[in-house]
Amino acid sequence: MDSGKTSPDSPEVFTLAERPGLADRVGSLDPGRLPEFLRHDPINRDYWSRLYTELPEFQIGVLTGSGSESVVAAGYTAPVAMDPKRLPDRGWDAALEGAFRDREVGRRPNLLCALLAVVGAEHQRRGLSALVLREMRKLAARHGFDGLVAPVRPSLKHRYPLVPMERYALWRREPDGLLFDPWLRTHERLGAQVVGVAPGSMEVTGAVADWERWTEMSFPESGEYVVEGALNPVRIDRERDLGSYIEPNVWMIHKGTN
Template sequence: SIPPSRRGQGLSRVMVEAMVKLAADHGFGNLIAPVRPNQMHRYPLTPVERYARWTNDDGAPFDAWMRVHWRLGAEIVKPCPRSMRIEGSVQQWQDWTGMRFPETGDYIVPGALAPVRIEREADRGIYVEPNVWMRHRIGD
């Protein structure tokens, strides 16, 4: 993550360009990037399969981080609805989020791309985060 004081300076583009160059330097034909859509937290009830297809009026991806990759020539390979799973006790989830989870159910947690499932009876909270696989073709 780029510190807030450094945002808006084009560093995300520089980072992606460096990843593509590194892949090229090692002779890879593609760089596959598991992109965490950084604005999806505003739409946590929207499945990533739909969110990944959203575009701006100019046809560019709606999501800013996906757009950085797209502007550098990447294409969407596939949305991945189950990229990462985080499981913890209800107390851990309350500590991590600063929220209370008084009953079993799905909860919208600030910053999360999908709801967190709380299962009080099992003393468990489960978060499954999506991402979008994007491909940079090297040498095309």
């Protein structure tokens, strides 16, 4: 999948199947804006590492073109068997878990699902996130999938945790009429359309003490709390010693994969 280098400073794109020795460098890129508690989604815990070992041909890395072999961005995808007209409410969890369960039973995938795009902190605002999405589209076409789908985590929804995702996902800005959210807008500019919401895309539960550690907050009583980085309020039940968070994402489909 190497895109080649047109100049000494142009990026080089590869898959982990092509450059397995760079897996650690790809994995060490910090997702940055992702809050700590999302790392404790049980589906993420059980399946994420298997992307590297079982599906390396679907994991993308981007190198600087300076010859320093510095990994500056990455994209994680998984082949899935899904009806594009009835994408699952569990979104991200369903895609990651389903990719491996489909393999176990021999079910043929028809779509490529974009799970995560990561750009190194010092390389932000260089168009690398859009580059990663374009490479995901190319990857879907190269493997003969019907298209690219994505349970997208909007980048500014955490500022509006009380607004239902069904409304937020359709907000548009003036005067150009493009989607309000920057990450949704990046997908839209590359040909993607919002097709629905995945209301239970990720789910995290833990003891109250766990949530206090993950969020660096105190929860003195039961109730719903607005937590930094969370797209919805976190529900705390002190009587049951339980905190729970259900994250909604936005399903988008890239109509073209060229």
